[in-house]
Amino acid sequence: MQDIYIAAERDKPEVDFRFSQHRLALRGESFPENALAFYGPLVSSLMGYLGATRNQDITVDIALRYFNSSSTKILLNIFRMLDQASSNDNVVHLNWYHDPDDDTVMEFGNDIAQDFITLRYTAIAEPLAA
């Protein structure tokens, strides 16, 4: 599985999927015009990676300062896929970064932790870079 790196743009996050190291990250802002078009290929690669990965510790860092409603829906689907990866004896560590006073992003993270109980969830409150 080829690693994926996409630099951030004003409305798109940095994508750093190091499948070779079992380390995946999204950082920045996410409000592309067409969230499905942006995330579709990434979701496909992720699905391929998870399908072929067994008995691994996988670390996922999500540090998104802002994500719009259509990105939110896709992120939820990504977390669902990660949750299901536990059936292949993988352990997924989700590090959820949010600005200390950002209740919306913090609460969304809490919901994820509750919905997807196999994720080893850690909330990290620290100022996110612009």
Next chain:
Amino acid sequence: MNIEVFKAFRQFATDQGLLFHYHGTLSQPIIAAMGEALRARLEIEDASAKATRKVFSTFVEMLQNIVHYASGDPADAARTEPFGNVTVGRLGERYYIVSGNAVAEAHVARLRGKLDAIRAMSEEEIKAEYRRKLRTDERDENSKGAGLGFLTLARDASEPIEYCFEPMPGALAGMSFFYLKATI
């Protein structure tokens, strides 16, 4: 615009606490650039980080909604790309974001239904409906986004969102002008 008219416009902007106003064609690059300008403007204003996030989120959701649904410039039929207006301001401690765009009459009943339902919800009901909708795959076939746009506005707002439709006259019969307001 002559200077006298501009004076009146300027006075009006001052009285209404205007922070940002745009009237024109909308596209994703324009939204992204304006969003950055808006954040910078709010920073000068010493807006709290929380208010800035909510105003920014509301601004992006409203304008992306226009790009998804709007018809072209109501004043110029030759321009078919999405066209809209947006104003952000601050009156007292509250921020407001108002947008306007032309929509086909065929969308009006559906939009009214959605907006009225959300307007009738309490804060807790809005949160619950947002959570529910996020987790179901039910999709409005007319909805090009996630169908969460209005709920996202309502979630961030401190008062019920307001709206109004005005049928457009003459050559634009069959279109309505859609006004939408959120208060943070």
